[in-house]
Amino acid sequence: MMSNPGSCDDHLDAGCSATSDAHGHRPVMLGEIVDLLAPRAGESVIDLTAGRGGHAAALAAMVGATGVLTLFDRDPANLSYACARVTATPLAPRVQPIHADFRSVGLMMPPGAPPANAVLADLGFASTQVDDPARGLAFSHDGPLDMRLDPTRGETAAQLVARLDERELADIIFHYGEDPFARRIARNIAQTRARVPISTTGQLASLVRESYGARASASRLHPATRTFMALRIAVNDELGALEGLVAAVRDAALAAASGSPTWLAAGARVAIMSFHSLEDRIVKRAFAQMIEAGWAESLTRKPVEASPTEVGANPRARSAKLRAIRLVR
Numbered sequence: 254m255m256s257n258p259g260s261c262d263d264h265l266d267a268g269c270s271a272t273s274d275a276h277g278h279r280p281v282m283l284g285e286i287v288d289l290l291a292p293r294a295g296e297s298v299i300d301l302t303a304g305r306g307g308h309a310a311a312l313a314a315m316v317g318a319t320g321v322l323t324l325f326d327r328d329p330a331n332l333s334y335a336c337a338r339v340t341a342t343p344l345a346p347r348v349q350p351i352h353a354d355f356r357s358v359g360l361m362m363p364p365g366a367p368p369a370n371a372v373l374a375d376l377g378f379a380s381t382q383v384d385d386p387a388r389g390l391a392f393s394h395d396g397p398l399d400m401r402l403d404p405t406r407g408e409t410a411a412q413l414v415a416r417l418d419e420r421e422l423a424d425i426i427f428h429y430g431e432d433p434f435a436r437r438i439a440r441n442i443a444q445t446r447a448r449v450p451i452s453t454t455g456q457l458a459s460l461v462r463e464s465y466g467a468r469a470s471a472s473r474l475h476p477a478t479r480t481f482m483a484l485r486i487a488v489n490d491e492l493g494a495l496e497g498l499v500a501a502v503r504d505a506a507l508a509a510a511s512g513s514p515t516w517l518a519a520g521a522r523v524a525i526m527s528f529h530s531l532e533d534r535i536v537k538r539a540f541a542q543m544i545e546a547g548w549a550e551s552l553t554r555k556p557v558e559a560s561p562t563e564v565g566a567n568p569r570a571r572s573a574k575l576r577a578i579r580l581v582r
């Protein structure tokens with residue numbers, strides 16, 4: 254299921270070199286994250302969602318050559334890219350790339366790795382993943398209906414859409430996508446797949462548009478926006494992964510509070526940035542429990558949001574909510 258930590262070279266693919274530019278994905282709330290995590294020279298930092306390495310490069314510059322930066326990503330191409338980008342920075346820290354789902358962070362830290370002083374999770378996907386039609390994440394480009402963030406394993410969206418019954422599909426589209434037409438879309442999917450397999454993003458997008466009928470033109474968003482988001486969340490079990498991550502942080506916070514060795518250092522800062530209300534609810538509850546138990550203190554009284562200037566330059570930042578805690582011991 255997961256690969257062991259290695260060097261950047263183990264993860265380099267043909268499309269990535271140490272001199273590649275990271276254009277194409279803008280790190281959201283970079284200044285706010287750096288201020289909250291405040292990594293110091295020589296510290297150990299984990300970026301659980303390395304992506305295109307935007308946040309990682311800034312964190313690497315702060316810990317410097319005596320520091321350690323562990324990078325996780327479930328997308329091997331992004332992990333390679335981020336790893337190469339960070340390694341190419343002047344005075345780069347020791348970089349440990351780990352191709353894994355972040356829910357297993359507690360198990361995956363390399364033996365002998367120093368406990369982390371700062372941890373970041375910037376949830377969701379990078380814009381470069383959505384812009385690649387082969388990944389099947391966007392209704393705006395026709396491509397295979399895939400949607401996996403880790404294209405090396407797991408069920409694709411096409412397989413999920415073929416397997417689930419109509420009611421399960423409707424529940425996913427309703428709960429994760431909050432689409433008022435969820436039942437109608439699921440019925441249309443079930444009727445269509447009885448005739449022909451649904452295997453491309455274009456097919457799914459036009460089927461959803463059809464389900465909206467005359468309301469399609471009145472909708473501010475493309476009618477397929479919510480269905481695609483819902484299926485992406487389901488294909489990648491994104492809420493399950495986040496539940497696993499906050500459980501790992503909670504276990505480490507308890508261990509740290511009881512003086513047992515764990516993957517988080519005393520006083521570690523943990524920041525999680527989410528883009529969906531269901532994700533933010535999971536983070537809010539988990540952090541509140543740790544604060545209530547006396548294992549952590551809050552670094553963000555309210556969730557931090559991107560400034561209007563940032564949202565103007567990067568509309569994806571609009572829905573970002575950033576929460577952070579610090580372990581008390």
Ligand SMILES: C[S@@+](CC[C@H](N)C(=O)[O-])C[C@H]1O[C@@H](n2cnc3c(N)ncnc32)[C@H](O)[C@@H]1O
Binds near residue numbers: 304377
């Ligand atoms: C928003 S991007 C991160 C962007 C990054 N902070 C930057 O500045 O370039 C999210 C990344 O997290 C990865 N990802 C999403 N869920 C994950 C999970 N459960 N475990 C590991 N990586 C995950 C995605 O593949 C994607 O590369």
